[in-house]
Amino acid sequence: MFSQQDFIARLQRIMNYYDLNASALADGLGVLRSSISHLLSERNKPSLDFILKIVDKYPEVDLYWLLYGKGSFPKEEKNPSSTPLPTEIPFPKANDLENSVKDAVTMPENPIKEEKKQIKKIIFFYEDNSFEIFENL
Secondary structure (H helix, E strand, O other): OOOHHHHHHHHHHHHHHOOOOHHHHHHHHOOOHHHHHHHHOOOOOOOHHHHHHHHHHOOOOOHHHHHHOOOOOOOOOOOOOOOOOOOOOOOOOHHHHHHHHHHHHHOOOOOOOOOOOOOOEEEEEOOOOOEEEEEOO
Protein backbone atom coordinates (compact mmCIF):
# COMPACT_ATOMS: atom_id res chain seq x y z
CA MET A 1 0.00 0.00 0.00
CA PHE A 2 1.16 3.52 -0.74
CA SER A 3 2.56 5.38 2.26
CA GLN A 4 2.92 9.13 1.87
CA GLN A 5 5.59 9.39 4.57
CA ASP A 6 7.68 6.67 2.90
CA PHE A 7 7.20 8.37 -0.46
CA ILE A 8 8.49 11.65 1.00
CA ALA A 9 11.53 9.85 2.41
CA ARG A 10 12.27 8.34 -1.01
CA LEU A 11 11.76 11.73 -2.69
CA GLN A 12 14.25 13.29 -0.26
CA ARG A 13 16.69 10.46 -1.02
CA ILE A 14 16.40 11.29 -4.74
CA MET A 15 17.00 14.96 -3.97
CA ASN A 16 20.12 14.08 -1.93
CA TYR A 17 21.40 11.72 -4.64
CA TYR A 18 21.16 14.42 -7.31
CA ASP A 19 22.18 17.17 -4.85
CA LEU A 20 18.94 19.12 -5.37
CA ASN A 21 16.92 21.33 -3.11
CA ALA A 22 13.13 21.62 -3.44
CA SER A 23 13.36 24.62 -5.80
CA ALA A 24 15.86 22.93 -8.11
CA LEU A 25 13.73 19.76 -8.20
CA ALA A 26 10.62 21.77 -9.06
CA ASP A 27 12.44 23.68 -11.80
CA GLY A 28 13.91 20.46 -13.22
CA LEU A 29 10.53 18.76 -13.35
CA GLY A 30 8.70 21.81 -14.64
CA VAL A 31 6.30 22.03 -11.70
CA LEU A 32 5.50 24.84 -9.30
CA ARG A 33 7.86 25.20 -6.37
CA SER A 34 4.89 25.27 -4.03
CA SER A 35 3.84 21.80 -5.20
CA ILE A 36 7.13 20.33 -3.93
CA SER A 37 6.71 22.20 -0.66
CA HIS A 38 3.17 20.89 -0.26
CA LEU A 39 4.33 17.32 -0.95
CA LEU A 40 7.19 17.51 1.54
CA SER A 41 4.91 18.93 4.24
CA GLU A 42 2.33 16.17 3.57
CA ARG A 43 -0.30 18.74 2.64
CA ASN A 44 -0.81 17.16 -0.81
CA LYS A 45 -0.34 13.68 -2.20
CA PRO A 46 1.71 13.23 -5.37
CA SER A 47 -0.17 13.12 -8.66
CA LEU A 48 0.45 10.49 -11.30
CA ASP A 49 1.76 13.23 -13.58
CA PHE A 50 4.30 14.29 -10.94
CA ILE A 51 5.49 10.72 -10.39
CA LEU A 52 5.87 10.10 -14.12
CA LYS A 53 7.86 13.32 -14.48
CA ILE A 54 10.32 12.08 -11.85
CA VAL A 55 10.72 8.69 -13.54
CA ASP A 56 11.18 10.33 -16.96
CA LYS A 57 13.62 12.99 -15.79
CA TYR A 58 15.76 10.73 -13.59
CA PRO A 59 16.39 7.36 -15.25
CA GLU A 60 17.99 5.89 -12.12
CA VAL A 61 14.62 6.08 -10.32
CA ASP A 62 12.56 2.91 -10.51
CA LEU A 63 8.79 3.48 -10.51
CA TYR A 64 8.04 0.67 -8.07
CA TRP A 65 10.80 1.78 -5.75
CA LEU A 66 9.46 5.34 -5.77
CA LEU A 67 5.87 4.26 -5.07
CA TYR A 68 6.27 1.22 -2.85
CA GLY A 69 9.93 0.95 -1.86
CA LYS A 70 10.34 -2.29 -3.83
CA GLY A 71 13.50 -2.59 -5.83
CA SER A 72 16.56 -0.43 -5.40
CA PHE A 73 17.79 3.08 -5.93
CA PRO A 74 19.66 3.85 -8.07
CA LYS A 75 18.04 1.40 -10.45
CA GLU A 76 20.14 -1.65 -11.23
CA GLU A 77 20.36 -2.50 -14.90
CA LYS A 78 19.15 -6.03 -15.49
CA ASN A 79 21.58 -8.02 -17.61
CA PRO A 80 19.76 -11.15 -18.81
CA SER A 81 22.89 -12.69 -20.28
CA SER A 82 26.37 -12.67 -18.81
CA THR A 83 27.93 -13.39 -22.19
CA PRO A 84 28.08 -10.44 -24.57
CA LEU A 85 26.15 -10.74 -27.79
CA PRO A 86 28.15 -10.71 -31.01
CA THR A 87 28.19 -7.37 -32.72
CA GLU A 88 28.55 -8.80 -36.20
CA ILE A 89 26.66 -11.57 -37.94
CA PRO A 90 29.08 -13.86 -39.77
CA PHE A 91 28.52 -14.01 -43.51
CA PRO A 92 28.31 -17.58 -44.85
CA LYS A 93 31.25 -18.85 -46.85
CA ALA A 94 30.91 -19.32 -50.61
CA ASN A 95 30.94 -23.14 -50.30
CA ASP A 96 28.08 -23.02 -47.80
CA LEU A 97 26.01 -20.91 -50.19
CA GLU A 98 26.67 -23.24 -53.12
CA ASN A 99 25.73 -26.30 -51.05
CA SER A 100 22.52 -24.72 -49.85
CA VAL A 101 21.55 -23.83 -53.43
CA LYS A 102 22.28 -27.41 -54.57
CA ASP A 103 20.20 -28.79 -51.71
CA ALA A 104 17.34 -26.53 -52.66
CA VAL A 105 17.49 -27.62 -56.28
CA THR A 106 17.64 -31.35 -55.54
CA MET A 107 14.74 -31.33 -53.12
CA PRO A 108 11.67 -32.86 -54.73
CA GLU A 109 8.75 -30.54 -55.10
CA ASN A 110 5.18 -31.58 -54.55
CA PRO A 111 3.25 -30.66 -57.65
CA ILE A 112 0.21 -28.59 -56.83
CA LYS A 113 -2.77 -29.28 -59.01
CA GLU A 114 -4.36 -26.06 -60.04
CA GLU A 115 -8.05 -26.07 -60.69
CA LYS A 116 -9.14 -24.12 -63.70
CA LYS A 117 -11.52 -21.47 -62.48
CA GLN A 118 -14.03 -19.72 -64.63
CA ILE A 119 -15.34 -16.22 -64.24
CA LYS A 120 -18.97 -16.14 -63.23
CA LYS A 121 -19.67 -12.43 -62.85
CA ILE A 122 -17.89 -9.07 -63.26
CA ILE A 123 -19.23 -5.93 -61.62
CA PHE A 124 -18.01 -2.42 -62.46
CA PHE A 125 -18.68 0.33 -59.93
CA TYR A 126 -18.55 3.91 -61.19
CA GLU A 127 -17.88 7.15 -59.32
CA ASP A 128 -21.49 8.31 -59.81
CA ASN A 129 -22.59 5.27 -57.77
CA SER A 130 -23.90 3.42 -60.80
CA PHE A 131 -22.74 -0.06 -61.75
CA GLU A 132 -22.79 -2.62 -64.52
CA ILE A 133 -23.02 -6.39 -64.11
CA PHE A 134 -21.66 -8.79 -66.71
CA GLU A 135 -22.72 -12.42 -66.24
CA ASN A 136 -22.37 -15.67 -68.16
CA LEU A 137 -19.19 -14.67 -69.91
